[in-house]
Amino acid sequence: MVVLGAGPAGLVLGNLLQDSGIDCVILERAERAHVETRARAGFLAANTVRILEEHGLADGLRRRGQPHSTCEFRTADGRFRLEYSELGLGERHTVYPQQELVTDLLTRFLDVGGRVRFGTEAVAVHDTETDRPSVTVREADGRPGRWRARYVAGCDGRHGAARRSLPPGSVRRHHCDHGVTWLGLLAEAPPSLDAVGYAVHERGFAGHMARTSEITRYYVQCERGTPADAWSEDRIWDELDLRMRAKEYGPLHRGSVVQRAVVDLESDVLEPLRHGSLFLAGDAAALISPSAAKGANLAVLEASILAPALAADLVHGDSERLGAYSARCLEHIWRAQEFSHWMIGLLHGPPGASGPEGESLFHTALRRSRINSLRTSRSRQDWFAEHYVGV
Incomplete structure (x- = not known):
């Protein structure tokens, strides 16, 4: 078995296959130090934690993960909180930075005899219509190479070799550009509130997500095409203060911005996820906007579905x-996409709107009604909680 990519999908899949006695190798184009330090999402859903615990992959998050069950909305009409662990199915998130989860999964995989080839870039997947597919690679020293296996799992993202190798006409692609851009920030600053913060402001969305006691993730909506380094740190913090209404609700803890990236909110789903002996998982299968923290959770879920299916066939x-x-994975993917799309509409004006002049009065009133419904309706809150935590 060849697995492309050492992210959450590839590493969970590799661990589960190894536990089933199936020989596999993970090909990862980055070096190990990069894999273990690249910061991504940090909210693990209840079902994700159950999957990891069931398979003995949760030691690190049990020790260092922090339970989280509150989100706060700030708007021109005031603020309100939802204790979502007391709503819907009564579930909560566990905050655990993705790079720490990846490090745990990688260490465990190597400890039980798994093989990872770092610095090995998959170029293409061949012969997927046969029972002996192969992957051509560029080895760490630049030499070409080839790996053969019974099956290949493409867990190498939307721009990886797995997607690039799909035969023309074999896949239906569902794509949506939501017309919204975020400047994603990682700040060396303690969290400023004990909740995930969603601020709806006429100047655009702003978000606050705790990562650790000393690191906080922020998002601030910006114009499409804005370079990641276009805003100074002072401008970033001033804009966050304004949009999160720091004057009304308390100042934000400021600190150095240690990472920044521009994110265009997009959704992208491929159907089907199997092409002969090639299977897609993680971002290679579907890209989901970060508005609802579903990406890593879907990746773990898909790996947990694929691994026993492969074991049943191979063993x-x-x-x-x-x-x-x-079909099983797409059912979960589309449910997550629907909620993510709903969240985008709740938190943002229509595409292209830069302020009150560009945003239609109708859409402004409709969004205000949706937020007020979430503030006051128990049935709407239960629906939100179930989908916010679920995958």
């Missing part, structure tokens, strides 16, 4: 689960 000759893999 017992039962291919039924593999045949159902794509």
Whole structure:
């Protein structure tokens, strides 16, 4: 078995396959130090934690993960909080930085004899219509190479070799550019509130997400095409203060911005997720906007569905689960996409709106009504909580 990519999907899949006695190798184009330090999302859903615990992959998050169950909305009409662990299915998130989870999964995989080839870039996947596919690679020293296996799992992202190798006409792509851009920031600053903060402001959205006691993730909506380094740190903090209404609700803890990236909010789903002996998982299968923190959670879920299906086929000759893999995952993917789309509409003006002049009065009133419904309606709050934590 060849697995492309050492992110959450690839590493969970590798660990589960290794536990089933299936020989596999993970090909990762980055070096190990980069894999273990690249900061990504940090909110693990309740089902994700259950999957990791069930398979003995949760030691680190048990020790260092922090339970989280509150979000706060700030608007021109005031602020309100939802204790979502007391709503819906009564579930909560666990805050655990993705790079720490990846480090845990990687360490465990290597400790039980797993193989990872770092610095090995997959170029293309070949012969997926046969039972002996291969992957051509560029090795760490620049030499070409080739790996063969019974199956290949493409967990190498939306721009990886797995997607690039799909035969023309074999896939239906569902794509949506939501017309919204965020400047994503990682600040060396303690969290400024004990909740995930969503600020709806006429100047654009701003978000606050705690990562650790000393690191906070912020998002601030900006114009499409804005370079990541266009705003000074003073401007960033002033804009966050304004949009999060620091004068009314208390100042933000400021600190050095140690990472910044521009994120265009997009959704992208491929159907089907199986192409002969090639399977897609993680961002290679579907890209989801960060508005609802579903990406890593979907990746773990997909890996947990694919691994036993592969084991059933390779160990017992039962291919039924593999045949159902794509449909099972797509059901979860589209449910997550629907909620993410709803969140984007709740938090942002229409595409292209830069302020009150560009945003239609109708859309402004409609968004205000949605937020007020979430503030006052228990049934709406239950629906929000179930989908906010669920995947």
